[in-house]
Amino acid sequence: MSLTRQDVEKIAHLARLSITAQEMPVYVSSLSSIVDFVDELSRTDTEGVLPMAHPLDGQHQRLRADVVSESDHHQKYQLNAPAVTAGLYVVPRVIE
Amino acid sequence: MLHNLFIGELADRLGKREISSVELTRHFLSRIERLNPALNAFITLTGDRALTDAAAADARLGKGERGPLLGIPLIHKDIFCTDGVKTTCGSRMLDNFVAPYDATVVARLKGAGTVMLGKSNMDEFAMGSSNETSYYGPVKNPWDTAKVPGGSSGGSAAATAARLTPFATGTDTGGSIRQPAALTGVTGLKPTYGRVSRYGMIAFASSLDQAGVFARSAGDAAAALQVMAGFDPRDSTSVDVPVPDYSRNLNQPLKGMKIGLLREFFEGLEARNAALLEAALNIYTGLGAETREVSLPHLPLSVPTYYVVAPAECSSNLSRFDGVRYGYRCENPKDLMDLYKRSRGEGFGAEVKRRIMTGTYVLSAGYFDAYYLKAQKARRLITDDFRSAFEKVDLVIGPTTPTPAFDIGAKMNDPVLMYLNDIYTIGANLAGLPGVSVPCGFVDGLPMGLQLIGPHFAEAKLLNAAHQYQQATDWHMHAPRGYES
Numbered sequence: 001m002s003l004t005r006q007d008v009e010k011i012a013h014l015a016r017l018s019i020t021a022q023e024m025p026v027y028v029s030s031l032s033s034i035v036d037f038v039d040e041l042s043r044t045d046t047e048g049v050l051p052m053a054h055p056l057d058g059q060h061q062r063l064r065a066d067v068v069s070e071s072d073h074h075q076k077y078q079l080n081a082p083a084v085t086a087g088l089y090v091v092p093r094v095i096e
Numbered sequence: 097m098l099h100n101l102f103i104g105e106l107a108d109r110l111g112k113r114e115i116s117s118v119e120l121t122r123h124f125l126s127r128i129e130r131l132n133p134a135l136n137a138f139i140t141l142t143g144d145r146a147l148t149d150a151a152a153a154d155a156r157l158g159k160g161e162r163g164p165l166l167g168i169p170l171i172h173k174d175i176f177c178t179d180g181v182k183t184t185c186g187s188r189m190l191d192n193f194v195a196p197y198d199a200t201v202v203a204r205l206k207g208a209g210t211v212m213l214g215k216s217n218m219d220e221f222a223m224g225s226s227n228e229t230s231y232y233g234p235v236k237n238p239w240d241t242a243k244v245p246g247g248s249s250g251g252s253a254a255a256t257a258a259r260l261t262p263f264a265t266g267t268d269t270g271g272s273i274r275q276p277a278a279l280t281g282v283t284g285l286k287p288t289y290g291r292v293s294r295y296g297m298i299a300f301a302s303s304l305d306q307a308g309v310f311a312r313s314a315g316d317a318a319a320a321l322q323v324m325a326g327f328d329p330r331d332s333t334s335v336d337v338p339v340p341d342y343s344r345n346l347n348q349p350l351k352g353m354k355i356g357l358l359r360e361f362f363e364g365l366e367a368r369n370a371a372l373l374e375a376a377l378n379i380y381t382g383l384g385a386e387t388r389e390v391s392l393p394h395l396p397l398s399v400p401t402y403y404v405v406a407p408a409e410c411s412s413n414l415s416r417f418d419g420v421r422y423g424y425r426c427e428n429p430k431d432l433m434d435l436y437k438r439s440r441g442e443g444f445g446a447e448v449k450r451r452i453m454t455g456t457y458v459l460s461a462g463y464f465d466a467y468y469l470k471a472q473k474a475r476r477l478i479t480d481d482f483r484s485a486f487e488k489v490d491l492v493i494g495p496t497t498p499t500p501a502f503d504i505g506a507k508m509n510d511p512v513l514m515y516l517n518d519i520y521t522i523g524a525n526l527a528g529l530p531g532v533s534v535p536c537g538f539v540d541g542l543p544m545g546l547q548l549i550g551p552h553f554a555e556a557k558l559l560n561a562a563h564q565y566q567q568a569t570d571w572h573m574h575a576p577r578g579y580e581s
Contacts, residue, residue, distance in 0.1 A: 003457075007457075008453070011453045011456050011457050011460070012453060014456050014460065015411060015440075015449075015452050015453055015456040016415075016418070016433075016436040016437050016440055017437060017440050017441050017444070017449055017452065017453065018437035018438045018440070018441030018442070019441065019449070020441075023446075026446075027449070027450065027453070030450055030511050031450065031453055031454060031457070033510075033511065033512050034403065034450070034454050034511060034512060035454070035457065037399075037400060037403065037512045037515075038400040038403050038404050038458075038467065038471075039400075040397070040400045041397065041400050041401065041404065041467070041470050041471055041474055042466060042470065044394075044397060044470070044474055044477075046470060046473035046474065046477070049473040049476055049477060050473070050476060051469050051472030051473050051475075051476065052472050052473070052475045052476035052479060053303065053472060054303055054333075055289045055303060055304075055479065055525075055526065055527055055528025056289060056290055056335065056528050056552065059290070059333065059335070061332055062329070062332055064329070073196065076196045077196050078421075079194065079196070080192070080193055080194060080196070080421075080422040080423075081421055081422060082419065082420075082422075082423075082425035083425075089420055089421055091420055091432060091435060092429050092430065092431050092432055092434070092435055093431070093432075094432050
C-alpha cells in the first residue's frame, strides 16, 4: 500500500513541513517503504487486546497543590528567542 | 594511565589526594584535543567550565568530603539541557539554543561533584542507529574510523571507548545506549522506564525515552546510576520507587540465577555472533546460573510496532519547534504558515522529517485505528510475553546487535534496513524494561555485545550479572588500538 505524492503533500502540510520539489520523490519512496514495513502489524491478531499507551501499569497523572512554585525567568528564557519586543515574541502578522 | 582506571580507582586516588580533579580533568581535556578530531564525538567542549568545576570539586575534597563521583569527569549527550551551555540535540533546529536550565540528570550528577568535559554528538533528535544523521557530521568508531559507532548516542559511546572520559550519559528509546555500547566495546545501561527523570531531556518518544549511562564496567555504571536514579516530581512519568544500593550486590554469586535464552533472538543469528553468545552462556553456567529457553512469540513485531509508536510520539513532541519562541527561524517568513513550514523544513534533517511524517500519517484521521491503535495492542502483546517469561526466569539474555559496526554510509539510503539494527533492543523499550549491553568478544576485529534484560526495577540484578561476567572475562578491558595511551 504505497503512498502517492498527494498523500505525502497532505502529510507534510499537516506536519507543517516544507518539502522541496526535488526532495519529494525521495520522501514518497522512503515513506512508502516504511508504511509497507509497518503494515505487517495489520496481519497480527489483536482481538480482545487492550491498547497500551504506557509501559508501566498503574501510572496516573500526579497532581500538585495549586501554589506558586516558580518565579519570573522570562528574560533568561527569551535570550533564545528569534525576535522579542517588550517581552513579546514577534511573528509575522496572524490576523488580517 | 589515568584514563584506563575505573571510577572507583579514580575516586580512591582523588580521596587520597594523590591526584587532583584539576589534574584529572586536564588529562582528559588534552586527550580530547589530541584524539577527538578523528572521532568527532563532541558537539561542544566545555574546557574552561570543566576546570572551574574541577577546582570546586578539589575544594570539597580538601575539606574532607568524599563521594563516589566527586571530582570525576564525564560527558553529557547533547540531548540533556545544561544551563548556560549550548544544547543542540544534534540538530540545526537547536544550533543556536543555549539551555536556560539543567536537566535533573545533569543537576544530580553536578551535585555529586562530576566535572563536565563537554556535550557529545548524537543522531539528530535521537533518531538513528549510526550517528550519521547529526547536523554536526558523523561520529567515527574508534575501533575503525571508517565504521559507525552506532546511535543515537554515538558520541558518548565513542568517547567512552576511546577513553576520552571515564563515563558518559546517554538516552535509549529503541536501543540508543545498548546498541552503540555493543558496537564500541563498552558497557551501556538503559534503566527501567521511569527510573531516571526525563526533566530537561529533550523529548523524542515520551513513552519510550529513558536516560542511562556508558561506562567501561558494570561497577562504574552502578556508581553513575546511583546518582542518576530516583523520583523527580518534575517528571510526571517518574516512578516513586526506592533506589537500592546498586553497588552492594555486584559481588553476589550467581548460583541459582535463572537466565532465559530468548528463542526468537537466537533464531537466524549469524554464526559468529551465536558462537560468542554460546561462550558467554558457558561462562554463566560456570558461575552457577541455570539457563533455559524462553519464547516471546510476539517479539518479531517489535520493530514495526516501534516504528509506528515512536514516530507518532515524535511528531507530537517535535511540534513545539515552530520558529516562534526558540530554535531555528527561517529568513523572511511571508506569513505564519511559511514561518512554520520553512523553519521546520530547513531546521530538521531528512530522518527527522521522515519520522515526523510517518507519525503524522499513522495518527491521522482514517489511519489511527489501523496503525497507532493496532501498534498499541501489539505493544501489550510483547509486554505480556516478557511478563510471562519473567515468571520463569530472572533475566533474559541475547545478542545486542545483529552485526558488528558497519561502514559509514552503508545504510543511509534504506531507512528500513537501518531500522533493523534495533531488532534486539527495541522490545525492552516497548515493555519499559531495564537492559544492559556488555562487551562479549570480537567479530572481524570489531566489538560485539551481549544483552541482558530484566523485569521492571531489576537494575541491581542486571548489574550483578554483568559484573560477575566481567570478573570472569576481560572483553571489557580491551581498548581500541591507538587509544590505550
